[in-house]
Amino acid sequence: MTKVADSMKPGSFLFFRDYGRYDFGQLNLSSKGNRKLRDNFYRKNDGVCVYYFDEEELLGLCVKAGLVNIKINLHCKMLQNRKTGLKMYRVWIQGRFYKPPLHPYFQQKLTEQMARQALEEKEGMQFEKHEYTEEIEEEPKKEGIEAK
Numbered sequence: 001m002t003k004v005a006d007s008m009k010p011g012s013f014l015f016f017r018d019y020g021r022y023d024f025g026q027l028n029l030s031s032k033g034n035r036k037l038r039d040n041f042y043r044k045n046d047g048v049c050v051y052y053f054d055e056e057e058l059l060g061l062c063v064k065a066g067l068v069n070i071k072i073n074l075h076c077k078m079l080q081n082r083k084t085g086l087k088m089y090r091v092w093i094q095g096r097f098y099k100p101p102l103h104p105y106f107q108q109k110l111t112e113q114m115a116r117q118a119l120e121e122k123e124g125m126q127f128e129k130h131e132y133t134e135e136i137e138e139e140p141k142k143e144g145i146e147a148k
Helices: 002-007 024-031 055-064 104-123
Strands: 013-019 036-038 041-043 049-051 068-080 087-098
Touching (some): 013 055, 055 087
Antiparallel strands (some): 013 087, 041 049
16 A cells, blocks of 8 residues: 555545455355465455455555545445345445645645544534625616517
C-alpha cells in the first residue's frame, strides 16, 4: 500500500475494493487441503493468490502509508444457485482514501469536513444548509406589442 500511496499525487483519492474476510471463496478454499499459504492468504487452482481483508487491517495499511480514511464498509450479498440450491455468501470490502495535500491549511479543512460528515452519519444529524437565491422580478409586458 505504501508503493500505491507514494505514486499518488497530493490531493488525490484511492478507491479500493477487494475480497472481505469470511467470503464464500475463503471458506471454500480453507475447507480444501493445502491451499492456505498464511492467515487469510490462499492459492487457487489456477495458481492465483488471493488475500481476504478485514476493516481494521485495511485501515492500518492505509494509515501507515500516509492516507486519510474517508470511508470503509463491507458489501455483503447472498447468491443462490437455483439448480443446486447452493447459497454463497459473498463479502467485499470497499474503501475510499485520500492523500492529503502538503500544506497544513488544506489538511485542517479536510479534517474538519470529515469530522462533520462522520457526525452526520453516526447521529443522523443534518446540519442547516443555507441556499441563497435572488428573486428576479419579471418585466411587465407592454400592452399593444405582440411577440412574433
